[in-house]
Amino acid sequence: MTGVVVSPRRANVVGTGLIGGSVGLALRAHGWHVTGADADHSCAAQALALGAVDAVGTDPDAELTFVAVPVGAAPELVRAALDGGGVVTDVGSVKAPVVAAVDAPRFVGGHPMAGSEALGVDGARADLFDGATWVLTPTATTDPDAQALVHSVVRSFGAEVVTLDPEAHDRLVATVSHVPHLTAATLMELAAGRAEEHAALLQLAAGGFRDMTRIAAGDPGIWLDICADNRDAILDVLDGLLASLTDMRDVVADGRRDELLARLRSAQAARRSLPDGVPPADELAEVRVRIPDQPGELAAATTLASELSVNVYDIEVAHSAGGGRGNLILVVDARRAEDLSNALAARGRTASVHPLA
Amino acid sequence: MTGVVVSPRRANVVGTGLIGGSVGLALRAHGWHVTGADADHSCAAQALALGAVDAVGTDPDAELTFVAVPVGAAPELVRAALDGGGVVTDVGSVKAPVVAAVDAPRFVGGHPMAGSEALGVDGARADLFDGATWVLTPTATTDPDAQALVHSVVRSFGAEVVTLDPEAHDRLVATVSHVPHLTAATLMELAAGRAEEHAALLQLAAGGFRDMTRIAAGDPGIWLDICADNRDAILDVLDGLLASLTDMRDVVADGRRDELLARLRSAQAARRSLPDGVPPADELAEVRVRIPDQPGELAAATTLASELSVNVYDIEVAHSAGGGRGNLILVVDARRAEDLSNALAARGRTASVHPLA
Numbered sequence: 001m002t003g004v005v006v007s008p009r010r011a012n013v014v015g016t017g018l019i020g021g022s023v024g025l026a027l028r029a030h031g032w033h034v035t036g037a038d039a040d041h042s043c044a045a046q047a048l049a050l051g052a053v054d055a056v057g058t059d060p061d062a063e064l065t066f067v068a069v070p071v072g073a074a075p076e077l078v079r080a081a082l083d084g085g086g087v088v089t090d091v092g093s094v095k096a097p098v099v100a101a102v103d104a105p106r107f108v109g110g111h112p113m114a115g116s117e118a119l120g121v122d123g124a125r126a127d128l129f130d131g132a133t134w135v136l137t138p139t140a141t142t143d144p145d146a147q148a149l150v151h152s153v154v155r156s157f158g159a160e161v162v163t164l165d166p167e168a169h170d171r172l173v174a175t176v177s178h179v180p181h182l183t184a185a186t187l188m189e190l191a192a193g194r195a196e197e198h199a200a201l202l203q204l205a206a207g208g209f210r211d212m213t214r215i216a217a218g219d220p221g222i223w224l225d226i227c228a229d230n231r232d233a234i235l236d237v238l239d240g241l242l243a244s245l246t247d248m249r250d251v252v253a254d255g256r257r258d259e260l261l262a263r264l265r266s267a268q269a270a271r272r273s274l275p276d277g278v279p280p281a282d283e284l285a286e287v288r289v290r291i292p293d294q295p296g297e298l299a300a301a302t303t304l305a306s307e308l309s310v311n312v313y314d315i316e317v318a319h320s321a322g323g324g325r326g327n328l329i330l331v332v333d334a335r336r337a338e339d340l341s342n343a344l345a346a347r348g349r350t351a352s353v354h355p356l357a
Numbered sequence: 358m359t360g361v362v363v364s365p366r367r368a369n370v371v372g373t374g375l376i377g378g379s380v381g382l383a384l385r386a387h388g389w390h391v392t393g394a395d396a397d398h399s400c401a402a403q404a405l406a407l408g409a410v411d412a413v414g415t416d417p418d419a420e421l422t423f424v425a426v427p428v429g430a431a432p433e434l435v436r437a438a439l440d441g442g443g444v445v446t447d448v449g450s451v452k453a454p455v456v457a458a459v460d461a462p463r464f465v466g467g468h469p470m471a472g473s474e475a476l477g478v479d480g481a482r483a484d485l486f487d488g489a490t491w492v493l494t495p496t497a498t499t500d501p502d503a504q505a506l507v508h509s510v511v512r513s514f515g516a517e518v519v520t521l522d523p524e525a526h527d528r529l530v531a532t533v534s535h536v537p538h539l540t541a542a543t544l545m546e547l548a549a550g551r552a553e554e555h556a557a558l559l560q561l562a563a564g565g566f567r568d569m570t571r572i573a574a575g576d577p578g579i580w581l582d583i584c585a586d587n588r589d590a591i592l593d594v595l596d597g598l599l600a601s602l603t604d605m606r607d608v609v610a611d612g613r614r615d616e617l618l619a620r621l622r623s624a625q626a627a628r629r630s631l632p633d634g635v636p637p638a639d640e641l642a643e644v645r646v647r648i649p650d651q652p653g654e655l656a657a658a659t660t661l662a663s664e665l666s667v668n669v670y671d672i673e674v675a676h677s678a679g680g681g682r683g684n685l686i687l688v689v690d691a692r693r694a695e696d697l698s699n700a701l702a703a704r705g706r707t708a709s710v711h712p713l714a
Contacts, residue, residue: 113561133560162557172558175551176566180544182609184569185624186601187537190594192627194532199666200519201529202632203490204470208572209533210631212541215565217628220621227609227617237547238606242599244543249595252539252584260584264577267542270549271574274567275559309556 009033012058012065012084014077016047019091019112020068021124024052026157029126035059039069047121062086064149072225075101082106087146093173093222094229095137095166105295108150109137109166111173112159130158137166138303140296144328147298148315160311163302174233178226179241182234184216281333283356284313287341290350293319293326301328304343310336331356366390369415369422369441371434373404376448376469377425378481381409383514386483392416396426404478419443421506429582432458439463444503450530450579451586452494452523462652465507466494466523468530469516487515494523495660497653501685504655505672517668520659531590535583536598539591541573638690640713641670644698647707650676650683658685661700667693688713 011027013020013036024034024047036053038044044056065081067074071092081088082104089110092098099109114132134154138147151161164172191209195201227234251260291297298317305312314331332340337353344351368384370377370393381391381404393410395401401413422438424431428449438445439461446467449455456466471489491511495504508518521529548566552558584591608617648654655674662669671688689697694710701708 114564135561160560162560164557168555168557172551172555172561175548176558176562180566180569182605183540183544183602184565185621186598186605187540188624188628189620190597190601191532192623194529195627198525198529198664200521200525200663201533203517203519203666204492204529205533205631207471208541209537211568211571212537213624213628213631214568216621216624218625220618220625223621224614224618228612228614231609231612235606235610238602238609240547241543242602242606244547245540245595245599245602248539248543249592249599252588252595253592255585255588257581257585261577261581263546264542264573264580266549267545267570267573268575268577270552271545271570274562274570306557307555309560 009064010035010059010062012036012062012081012086013047013053014038014058014065014067014081015069016044016052017068017120018123019114019128020066021047021050021052021121022114022126022128023066023068023091023157025124025126026129027153028052028054030156033059035062043121047124050121050124052121052124058084060084064089064153066091070222070225071098071229074098078102078107079104087143087149089136089150093177093226095135095169097229099137099139099166103139103141105141105143106146108142108147110150110154111135111137111169112154113177114159127158129154132159133162134159135162135164135169136302137164137169138296138299139165140299142299143295144298144317144326147302148317151302151312151315155314161302163299163306163312165303170230171233171236174230174237178230178234179237181215181218181223182227182238183241184213188213188216281311281313281335283334284331285334285337285356286354287330287332287337287344288352288354289328289330289344291326291328293324297326298328300347301330301344301349304347305330305332305340308336308339308343310340366421367392367416367419369393369419369438369443370404370410371395371415371422371424371438372426373401373409374425374477375480376471376485377423378404378407378409378478379471379483379485380423380425380448380514382481382483383486384510385409385411387513390416392419400478404481407478407481409478409481415441417441421446421510423448427579427582428455428586431455435459435464436461444500444506446493446507450534450583452492452526454586456494456496456523460496460498462498462500463503465499465504467507467511468492468494468526469511470534471516484515486511489516490519491516492519492521492526493659494521494526495653495656496522497656499656500652501655501674501683504659505674508659508669508672512671518659520656520663520669522660527587528590528593531587531594535587535591536594538572538575538580539584539595540598541570545570545573638668638670638692640691641688642691642694642713643711644687644689644694644701645709645711646685646687646701648683648685650681654683655685657704658687658701658706661704662687662689662697665693665696665700667697 009032013024016036016038034053035055063086065088067090089108095109112134316329318327341351366389370381373393373395391410392412420443422445424447446465452466469491673686675684698708
């Protein structure tokens, strides 16, 4: 197994809530020394007491800093973290604004698609990211070594990495996260209003309703920034949902049974084909790419892999001695390696597939 | 513990799918002899092979028949089952049409609020109803002994019984089941459409989205009858949802943070206060009611109990020797017994509370 080896490893976690605390626990489980800070000092102290960090404060020698704060506060704290010499990543649910605001080679935007209704460091778990999808949003200015470092650390938590450009990320999470959250809250409000008319309603709320509204039990506070920062994408998806629900209403009103059946069948088929986590590769292969040794080249290759649904398990960046050119090694499912290699070749890169050494 | 004792016990199950098969398994676990029929003979044979029924066919001596077929087919099969001398109940998700179509003293409408994405008798389980809410919808013409029988049998499956009039039931399930289902299907459709533009979308569908759309994986077929039979209530709730989602859209578009926070907080509070099943009573008490010995009296008392959120654990109907008057005994949470007794008294009944013998 090739891999980026970094040692000794020291990290900072800025913001020690549920996600930051879980990052701290996961890092420490892999032998990192973790220093944590939080605007709420009692929260940082609690993270220390729970073993999510080794020390409270900021480690000037950290090679990696996770900024785990609400999206509105992220740009300022990411910039502050970049004053140290290390790589910085964040965990916010909206990526285009922070990536545009920071635009530094050592910053890699990130978004772990994991969470829970639990609030605060109390709910933190070392295995929170195991099997979860973790999106990275490197850009044309991102240093390949910085991206490879974040990729390998996140992979060590058990997460699958999907690389997207920030705008694509924001459109996609509006569909699978932000609008579903607002819809769950609205359904819950509607039911609560009717429960005032008839107390038995809540006793009738069985498994399906509980499943649908579970996310509405989460922290309302984080949604204010999300709705502000991802406003346009959310409005676009909400408009699509309103149009589609209005159609559904008319189908029911008109008793168009065939159309109703077709729509429910297509939704059923789509739900049943949702990937249940990413199927593990039977066998891995290396895709080697010769690239100009410059920012953005790794970002372009990994983003292309995600567009093709090719999972990147590991990354190695080999710089040429004289500079100017380098080699990327992407470790992927052997069955998909040729697809990725061909797509890279179609974009003018010299790529080749090799059995895993 | 007082209770209705019926012995020997023979039952029919008409329709041996997921619900009918689970009813058969639960009945057999309590010593009943169960005979099952299904329009699809192979389905009945499979129920026999799986031990959900003792025999295939119709038992003319059954004291109780569960009709577990899609709502559109229920009235005809309920009427056929009433040709035997026993009590008949059904399990359909919409109650007003079948109750209006049948209107017989020995028929008690029912709706177990349990299910799963599983289809058919393969998914049947003896404990499917344990802890679930099971709605009964007796009316002014319902024989109290018939209602008490169904109540006690359903209670023996571990279900909590909520008694509602059929129209109230249909309005409430439109809110907590039918419209949430249509909404889940619509969200899933929307995501599937966008997944065609970007394959990574489905990898981003984390726990919250999976929870919200899980019910869309269920059998589409049953929803055609439900949407036809409960059309008006569904349209009413869908219109409410569309109005409320449109408001939510405008709140996001205008950046009204305080209002957004207030709405999400109220949804959060409502979701967190959803009863997690019915809290078991610490101590039970009997509410004894003198009633005219006639249909509908028990229905009125138990419906009143459900309106007050008073759970009825057991029912006994004692007929006077000369006829004309009788006594009902409702076993309820001792802490709520006075509330129910007072409410019955306010409706002109002679009611009293007694420690459980």
